[in-house]
Amino acid sequence: MKKVLVPILLFVACSWFSSCDLDDDSPNFYFAALTAVEADVPESFELGKTYDIEVTYERPNGCTFFEGFDVTKTDQTDRDVVVIGSVLTDEENACPQEATEVVATLKFHVIYTGEYHFRFYAGEDENEEPIYLEYTVPVDPEPTN
Structure with a gap:
């Protein structure tokens, strides 16, 4: 029974993946x-x-939607954070061009002592160099009760 069932399941699984067009x-x-x-x-x-x-970011138009955060660990307690959005390119639908500020929540778990250094991507300067909002948050050595 096992010899018959495995090839059938393999065939079905392969057909699911190859049938997408x-x-x-x-x-x-x-x-x-x-x-x-x-x-x-x-x-x-x-x-x-x-x-x-809570991270406030600029939504440049009505066709841009929040997708999440790209958090890169650059050192043990250093984090670069970029807000990621998806931009629709459907030319059939008109996008409101009004920029709005929106708040999204980044959940962050503290696992190291010392200080955490955050750099949030805030665009580019006139030389196309990245600009960051920088924050330093110390970790209390003793938890409060």
Whole structure:
């Protein structure tokens, strides 16, 4: 029975993956880095706790949607954070061009002592060099009761 069932299941699984065919070869969206305006970080962290960091970012138009955060660990307690959005490219729908500020929450778990250094991507300067909002948050050595 096992010799018959395994090839049948393998055939079914392969047919699921090979049967997908998209009508259009071009995607109708792309991902983009969004500009952080402000981050509401606590004055200090406690080791082992998880914090909600509210990040205000600029949504440049009505066709840009929040997708999440790209958090890069550059050193043990250093983090570069980029707000990621998807931008629709569907030319059939008009996008409101009004920029708005939106707040998203970054959940952050503290696992090291010392100080955490955050750099939130805030766009580019006139030389196309990245600009960052920088925050330093110390970790309390002793938890409060």
